[in-house]
Amino acid sequence: CDNLRRFLRSFCRQGFSAVLREEDLTQETLLRKNPEGYAHALGEIAKDLGELIRRVISEAGVDGIYLSVRSVANIPAADYARYIAPSELALLSAANALSDYNLLHICGYAGYRNDLSSFRDYPVKAVNWAVTAENVSLLEGRRLFPGKALIGGFENTKAGVLYRGSREEIEADKSDVRNILRRLGVLPGEWTEYSKTQLLDYSDDAPCTGC
Secondary structure (H helix, E strand, O other): OOOOOOEEEEOOHHHHHHHHHHHOOOHHHHHHHOHHHHHHHHHHHHHHHHHHHHHHHHHHOOOEEEEEEOOOOOOOHHHHHHHHHHHHHHHHHHHHOOOOOOEEEEOOHHHOOOOHHHHOOOOOOEEEEOHHHHOOOHHHHHHHOOOOEEEEOOOOOOOOHHHHOOHHHHHHHHHHHHHHHHHHOOEEOOOOOOOOOOOOOOOOOOOOOOO
């Protein structure tokens, strides 16, 4: 389909996941104990991911990346900017060198809350965050991320209608969300866990979600 766009979902800090579980550590602990070492490790991971991004865009025909970021609990924004943001910005630099269409996903999985202001100057075409978890509406996001397209839609928690609602409830909520998106000029979509969600056959202009 000529209208289909393909994005590589990319993480930088996920490279630590297995190590952190094995050693019973947290990113907060690493940042407090050895922030420079942690930043260096992220930078090395970003180099490899940057090469992957370059090849996926230039050789596989992917349109851009969907970079997932997340604040670290109890770590000041200044420390995030100093020790973590450079590795994320390196990934965006690699992607932006080849594509103008790169997206930022500020992960609010399972109700996690972020400091959205930490990401307001990231050089991306569009931004997505969990409206309910962050308690930041799409209208407020328009002011927080000026000049960027916004991606939004259904609530993506187990309390949301997409997870627990009937087809009729989802259809009703779909109409409300679609009207909001049209007024604000927002792109439909949001990361969602589908483990217990029945996928419905929506019309082409319906708000959607995507992993």
